[in-house]
Amino acid sequence: MPHGSNFLLGQLAAATLAGIAPHLSVIDLATADVLAEPHQRIQRVYFPHSGIISSIVELSDGSTIETGMIGNDGVFGASQALDDKVSLNLVTVQIAGKASVMTSDRLRAFASELPDFKALLIKYEQFFLSQVQQTAACNAVHDIDARTCKWLSRMHDLVGPDLLLTQEFFARMMGVRRTSVTTVAGALQDAGLISYTRGRLHIVDINQIRKRACECDDAVRSNYQRMFPLVEADAKDRCV
Numbered sequence: 001m002p003h004g005s006n007f008l009l010g011q012l013a014a015a016t017l018a019g020i021a022p023h024l025s026v027i028d029l030a031t032a033d034v035l036a037e038p039h040q041r042i043q044r045v046y047f048p049h050s051g052i053i054s055s056i057v058e059l060s061d062g063s064t065i066e067t068g069m070i071g072n073d074g075v076f077g078a079s080q081a082l083d084d085k086v087s088l089n090l091v092t093v094q095i096a097g098k099a100s101v102m103t104s105d106r107l108r109a110f111a112s113e114l115p116d117f118k119a120l121l122i123k124y125e126q127f128f129l130s131q132v133q134q135t136a137a138c139n140a141v142h143d144i145d146a147r148t149c150k151w152l153s154r155m156h157d158l159v160g161p162d163l164l165l166t167q168e169f170f171a172r173m174m175g176v177r178r179t180s181v182t183t184v185a186g187a188l189q190d191a192g193l194i195s196y197t198r199g200r201l202h203i204v205d206i207n208q209i210r211k212r213a214c215e216c217d218d219a220v221r222s223n224y225q226r227m228f229p230l231v232e233a234d235a236k237d238r239c240v
């Protein structure tokens, strides 16, 4: 069943997933698709199978910074749908992929009927909040080299070693100038840890990238593992 490609949906009992599956559709997520504007009511909830969705804060001077990533380990829009609330941030597709999608109204109805489904969604929201809090601390304290490696490590966890992204996009996610990204990416390339050609970034040595990453890399991964031990085990099996 394709919906099980999302680890959260994959954690549901087979009967539960079979019950909600007719109300899920699989769609393509294209890079730079906007899934929500700030203060916009959430109409659809996305369970990615692949690719990465980013939550981004925009400042009045035009600068931006990413505060959280959602891949096949999570869901976007569920907590807002449960409370019939708006998105607080800009939410876009950072890396193209596929997702199972359900309307917010339908998700809210299922959550009231299926306590296990609702508990899973709330648990993920708790993880996502912890990721955002860790990112806030990281952006305030850790240097750009360590932050870049943390960012690459998280992306590697979600989509693997090959990333289609421009340095401009990279800079917008990191909240830094493009020249800073060029310098950091150049150093990582010179060290043989990544290769970068025309918007295609390949992570050559993920172990060294993780050694250079700040503690936030392990913190986010550990938080997820504590909250979703089965999901994490599945992910490790998939990566070997």
Ligand SMILES: [Zn+2]
Pocket (backbone or CB within 6 Å): 137, 138, 139, 142, 146, 147, 150, 214, 215, 216, 217
């Ligand atoms: Zn950090």
